[in-house]
Amino acid sequence: MALFFRINSRRCLELQKLSSGVGIRSLSDASVDLKKIIADKIPKEQERIKAFRKSHGSKKVGDITVDMMYGGMRGIKGLVWEPSVLDPEEGIRFRGLSIPECQKLLPKATNGTEPLPEGLFWLLLTGDVPKDAQVKAISEEWASRSALPVHVTKALNNFPKTLHPMSQFSAAITILNSESEFVKAYSSGVHKSKYWETTYEDTMNLIAKLPVVAATIYRNIYNDGKGIGSVDAGKDWSFNFSTMLGYDDPDFIELMRLYLTIHADHEGGNVSAHTTHLVGSALSDPYLSFAAGMNGLAGPLHGLANQEVLVWLQKLRGEIGDNPSDEELKNFIWKTLKSGQVVPGYGHAVLRKTDPRYTCQREFALKHLPDDSLFKLVSQVYKVVPPILLETGKVKNPWPNVDAHSGALLQHYGMKEMNYYTVLFGVSRALGVLANLIWARALGLPIERPKSLSTDQLIKSINV
């Protein structure tokens, strides 16, 4: 009995030690030097993972079935992703914090009520909830790194207006890699233990520049290229982005702070996150890795769904008007399904409940625009769609995801250009996937290379 107790308490201690890593939130460190904070955490985290793998490296975490291999690898646990974890019932947790907890705990702008994305980035990277001064330091740092090289501005100004904003966004990010510190360090033969340092520099530069790239695209396509103004070093990232886009309504700026926070990360298996990680694992620089992720975000089953929702709602309004009855709405939804289309903004590969990112946008709408006609329509769709998707008998999650709501909010504040919406998503997504890339380099994760089989081999392998 005594031996049993000793062994168990030793195991408990061991587990406690293993689980107290970067994910522990502490408010004690007041330094505003984010890079130094990461530098201090890296060796501890490396040790923790080394110890974990030494004791448990051969343990099984799941089985793989034939259906999983043909089914988009759904449910296969095959990736380590540090910044966030997605629970099917509860939704996303950023370093353990839910969206409502982030809304409560993360620093806000003066007179603001929504979290600043700078604070979320700090949380995703360090596991700590930052203080106001730390977030302010990030705002200032991003402002100071925001200038675009001339060749990128020129390329953006030369794109035809007809080129989709996401293509422009991805292309501009790709050619921004002329600035990569990682590339310079790699070609000068820097030791691999230092790869994370220049990945950090590239990340900070890229995140700083994304609003300028995105605003230039917006102004070029929809505003005859009229000047985007300049970044104010005394203001936050979302404020500067909003004003460069041409929006100075304080409520729109608050919406942007919320929007850029909630779209940042959704664990590692989604297309944009996984692609950034995969391409990054070949030691492609952060610009190339993130641009690849953006090409995935541009797909209609992923980030482009926020554009598709608006296209679908417009079609709906065109056919059955602004105030349809539930019956008219049901018929329209069935028509969509029978024509072999998906209902955009509904369903999810992992979630099995209403996406909390949808819920917090709904709460924003209830607070700021309760009488908006499009918001009312979105609410009616929320009531009518899920039972219909359940009735099809095949949709695993009939509930709305993040994309079902965002467009309606943007429309309210005058951003009517739905082709552009995925770019906003992309600016936010940088925060999560690049935070993870820094950790992937710090932990020395290898090139990703899962094994594939042909159908013939697969059949042989299970002895049919």
Ligand SMILES: CC(C)(COP(=O)(O)OP(=O)(O)OC[C@H]1O[C@@H](n2cnc3c(N)ncnc32)[C@H](O)[C@@H]1OP(=O)(O)O)[C@@H](O)C(=O)NCCC(=O)NCCS
């Ligand atoms: C997100 C999405 C791609 C997840 O795909 P998934 O994991 O394969 O989803 P499921 O396992 O529930 O799919 C089972 C079936 O239901 C269908 N389905 C899922 N969501 C659907 C929707 N919103 N409308 C109609 N059919 C849907 C699938 O197309 C699939 O049909 P099939 O067997 O004929 O191929 C899917 O729900 C979808 O296409 N949603 C609409 C696009 C969207 O909002 N994307 C943004 C996601 S954040």
